[in-house]
Amino acid sequence: MYKRLSAPIRVQVEITNKCNQKCLHCYNYWRSGDISPTSELSQKDMDRVSDVLAQNNVFGVVITGGEPLLSYENCVELSSKCQENGLDVSLNTNLTIPEKHKIKTLKEKGVRSILTSILGPNEETHDRITNKPGSFGMLLKGLAASIESSMPITVNMVVTKENKHLVRETAKLVKEMGIKFFCATRAGRPGNCPDFSGLELNRQELMDCLGDLLYAKKELGLEIDTLEPIPLCGITPTNQDPCFSKRKCVAGVTTCTIGSNGETRPCSHLPISYGNILTDDFKGIWQKMTADWAGGKFLPKECKICPMFGECGGGCRMVALGENGINSLCGIDCYADPERAASLKIPAFDRVRASREKEKGAKPFRLLANKMRKEAFGGIVYTPNGASILLDKKGWKIISNLEIGKEYRPSDLDWGSIDHLVFLQKLEKDGAVLLATQG
Numbered sequence: 170m171y172k173r174l175s176a177p178i179r180v181q182v183e184i185t186n187k188c189n190q191k192c193l194h195c196y197n198y199w200r201s202g203d204i205s206p207t208s209e210l211s212q213k214d215m216d217r218v219s220d221v222l223a224q225n226n227v228f229g230v231v232i233t234g235g236e237p238l239l240s241y242e243n244c245v246e247l248s249s250k251c252q253e254n255g256l257d258v259s260l261n262t263n264l265t266i267p268e269k270h271k272i273k274t275l276k277e278k279g280v281r282s283i284l285t286s287i288l289g290p291n292e293e294t295h296d297r298i299t300n301k302p303g304s305f306g307m308l309l310k311g312l313a314a315s316i317e318s319s320m321p322i323t324v325n326m327v328v329t330k331e332n333k334h335l336v337r338e339t340a341k342l343v344k345e346m347g348i349k350f351f352c353a354t355r356a357g358r359p360g361n362c363p364d365f366s367g368l369e370l371n372r373q374e375l376m377d378c379l380g381d382l383l384y385a386k387k388e389l390g391l392e393i394d395t396l397e398p399i400p401l402c403g404i405t406p407t408n409q410d411p412c413f414s415k416r417k418c419v420a421g422v423t424t425c426t427i428g429s430n431g432e433t434r435p436c437s438h439l440p441i442s443y444g445n446i447l448t449d450d451f452k453g454i455w456q457k458m459t460a461d462w463a464g465g466k467f468l469p470k471e472c473k474i475c476p477m478f479g480e481c482g483g484g485c486r487m488v489a490l491g492e493n494g495i496n497s498l499c500g501i502d503c504y505a506d507p508e509r510a511a512s513l514k515i516p517a518f519d520r521v522r523a524s525r526e527k528e529k530g531a532k533p534f535r536l537l538a539n540k541m542r543k544e545a546f547g548g549i550v551y552t553p554n555g556a557s558i559l560l561d562k563k564g565w566k567i568i569s570n571l572e573i574g575k576e577y578r579p580s581d582l583d584w585g586s587i588d589h590l591v592f593l594q595k596l597e598k599d600g601a602v603l604l605a606t607q608g
Contacts, residue, residue: 171422171463172546176455178557179229179257180222181426181437184243185209188236191300194287194329194356194368196438208429209240211267214447215247223254223332228551230256232280234435235429245278252279257539257555259284264311265304272318281555282321284573285312289326290338296333312346323350325396328378329368344389353382354396357487372403372504375518379408386412400484400502401477402510406586416456417482420500421462425455435462438487467498471507473508479588493514533578534593536571543569552600563587569599576605 188195188206210218222230230251237244237260244260251258260275262283272283287308288298295305315322324343326336336353349531355395358365370378378395385391398416421435426435431447433454444454461465464471472483484502501507540551547565548559560568563585571577579589596602 171465173459173463173546174423174545174549175267176227176452178227178549178551179235179421179555180227180424181231181261182210182215182218182246182551183233183235183426183437184215184237184512185235186429187239188234188263189239189301190236190304191284192327193298193300193331194327194359195575196357196359210243210247210431210574211321211430212243212246212433216250218251218431218446219247219254219256221446222251223256225451225455228257228540228542228549228557229259229555231259231261231284233261236263236265238240238262238264238271241266241271241470242292245274248275248278248280255540257281260287262311263299263304263308264310264315265301265307269314269317269483271319272314275318276318282323283315284323284325286327287324287343289332289335289374290342291464293409294332294335298327298329312348314455316347321350322348323352323394324348325352325354326370327356328353328370330355330370331368332371333374333378336378337384340385340391344391347573350394351385351391352394352396353385355380356357357397357485358434358490359438372506375399375403375504376405376408379404379410379413382412383410386410389514398482398485400472400505400510401459401481402493402506403484403502406527414480418485420486421458425458433458433496436487438488444449447507469499469501471501471510472505475510512571527552533576534597535576535603536568536573537575537601537603541569550596550601554600556599556601558599558601564592567592598607 185207185208203521207511226597232244232247235362248258258279259282260280261284264283276319281469285308288295295308296302296552312322325338328336342350355370355378356368358369382393382395386393388491393412393417398418399413405411420439426434426437427446429485431445432442433446434440434442435458446454468483472478474479484505486498488502488504489500537553538550541552542549543565547559548569550560550568552558564587566585567584568584579593593602593604
């Protein structure tokens with residue numbers, strides 16, 4: 170169903186499972202009520218993880234937890250090691266460790282950006298959801314320290330029935346703080362939660378959330394996103410915006426998660442392990458995982474035959490699992506509307522169609538790439554903005570022979586059967602090509 174990659178593009182690394190908050194929607198171990206042992210990657214473990222990922226030509230690492238800043242020294246160590254190995258590094262944190270010098274050090278050691286969560290526009294809402302009095306105030310201090318250190322920040326609001334009515338107000342707060350990137354993401358049902366009905370958004374509530382995101386884009390000028398995949402057939406016409414078509418389930422396809430005990434899972438939310446990176450061969454782990462996930466083992470039959478599948482990917486498997494039971498990873502995502510998908514004559518989102526005038530494709534251009542990797546199907550370009558572009562053999566033949574940063578004219582190259590206008594415009598949109606500006 171998907172292209173089979175030789176290795177992940179980006180890997181989530183949970184350096185600890187400890188956290189100083191107990192968010193109502195959390196998928197971490199504590200929800201089950203069991204007294205689970207805490208675990209943490211040692212310096213030796215982190216060295217091995219970084220080395221193995223670099224040896225397998227992985228492009229980037231997301232340091233996460235638990236709360237990674239509770240293991241600040243280990244966070245710095247892993248960042249530094251990844252930087253030495255040429256791996257891009259970002260950090261997922263609740264930012265309640267707000268010391269400015271720590272943020273500055275992390276930036277120096279290779280952390281390129283931070284993703285954090287804000288759960289409402291005020292202390293009452295945020296602290297109630299985190300189950301941590303004072304967490305809102307600590308987060309604001311952490312955000313201020315990050316802004317002062319010029320660390321790029323994306324703020325994500327995890328949306329449940331508890332705070333669904335506050336998305337616009339939260340977006341306004343983000344705008345007032347001078348942050349440009351705002352996400353609102355529906356909370357996914359945790360695998361260890363038997364009843365999530367008191368928190369889980371229904372389809373209309375999710376559509377309302379997307380409408381509020383579009384308000385943040387159009388009225389507040391924020392860059393918006395939603396961090397979990399939504400089946401395109403379930404998105405109402407008024408909310409059909411290209412920014413909601415970017416997310417697919419990439420678990421075991423382009424990414425995986427390494428737990429704080431080394432167990433390697435397709436997704437941070439999924440408890441299924443395919444092996445332990447500290448003791449097993451990572452290439453073998455990935456091959457087993459991608460055989461299942463890239464091979465479409467868990468995709469619903471309705472999605473496999475859908476004309477929008479290439480753009481959509483079938484939604485979230487964890488949502489399907491929570492909705493349909495422990496053996497139903499291949500069930501329908503509860504936000505999907507397969508009957509509506511079957512009635513559509515064309516995809517709801519056309520990300521391929523050139524959106525610029527055709528003459529722009531004749532301009533000189535420069536290739537922008539941090540890294541490139543050859544694959545059996547062609548190759549991957551990893552851009553400076555962290556996007557990964559998969560090229561077939563024809564596209565790879567063109568791109569792999571270009572010198573990064575050098576200016577070319579389309580007439581300099583033999584494009585074969587490729588429509589170079591559409592090809593260059595697509596690469597420009599994804600940040601892999603810089604077209605010359607009018608001068």
